[in-house]
Amino acid sequence: MASSSHITSLPLLFLLSITYLALTVQSGETRPMNNSISAMYVFGDSTVDPGNNNYILTISKANWYPYGKDFINHTATGRFTNGKLATDLIALYIGIKEFLPAYLDPNICLQDMMSGVSFASASSGYDPITAALNNVIHVPKQLDYFKSLKAKLEQSIGKERTEEHIKKALFLISAGTNDFIINYYGGVPYRRNSMSVLEFQNLVLDQAKKLYQGLWDEGARRIAVIGLPPMGCVPAVMTLDSLKREGCDEDRNAVARAYNAMLQKELISMQNKLATNGAKIMYFDIYNSLTSIIQNYTKYGYDKWDTGCCGTGLIETSVLCNPSSILCPDASKYVFFDSVHPSQKACQDIVEILIPTINSIITD
């Protein structure tokens, strides 16, 4: 893709970019549900980070083999999986583009910013302390990055067109798991010393609301919020919680379900209070979609769900999953690629289950 960071002074590049966009993106009639989504902007953690952490000082990275071994050109991009992320697959389904690049990638051009990028940062969460534990990009900073992108668009295409563009964009947020797994229940139980689970769930939800409201204030009108997954069924969590590993940790799952119930109530309330003229603030149910895949894993074509493909699959993620790790021969036979993150095949299955919800948010 044409690359330039000096976009503000290059109207010609912009015209070329728009032509390119028109040629490569499916026209309205061939897009699912005839949607007119203009772009996708993504916020959150490693589940949706395409490599922003490559450009910051943190150990929370995945830009080496075997990560990306089934991605385009077999490239390790920083995605914490063997191939594409669920958000890449959603962008492709909607008809926007092949995959969503990282906002911090110095090679992204105006056209990339126009059609969508991800601001997400692996190991991040809604509670700023979660991001601080691994020196990654906290959620308020991700919102600031979006504001800078918006300013760049305004300089290039004007305020009015930028507003129209943002109104028609899909915003997606996937975060929260690290707040519980790394921060509250993790090795340095900072918040657990001073808060009950319920108090912490409320703190996380308050921070989450600030992001959703912040996006709304910037003009976002289609906001998809991914809830918490069945955290107790994540292979590394099962290993750390009980070395006997007798199935999912139901206590952790109960915490996720309770938080998801609070989150859904909040999203319905925001929808009722704010959203008019077709605006949509929607909950995407990762909990039940992933649970259904895990419970019926053989029906979905997997051999294993309770260990990852990389290494022993019990504990390895990020630096512990590396070129010297033993690897399963076929990642698509595993629900999890490393001990924390779904394989590309699982991302495909999750997106497939979410299609009715996706269709609902991309149409009027």
Ligand SMILES: *[C@@H]1O[C@H](CO)[C@@H](O)[C@H](O)[C@H]1NC(C)=O
């Ligand atoms: C999409 O638009 C075409 C042409 O206007 C129409 O024939 C078709 O029924 C539409 N499909 C949906 C799913 O709305």
Ligand SMILES: *[C@@H]1O[C@H](CO)[C@@H](O)[C@H](O)[C@H]1NC(C)=O
């Ligand atoms: C894959 O490799 C080709 C040829 O080198 C290159 O043009 C293309 O940009 C690469 N794609 C990605 C996503 O890296």
Ligand SMILES: *[C@@H]1O[C@H](CO)[C@@H](O)[C@H](O)[C@H]1NC(C)=O
């Ligand atoms: C998966 O399992 C759950 C319960 O075990 C069941 O309710 C659901 O219908 C199953 N889904 C599929 C696709 O088989």
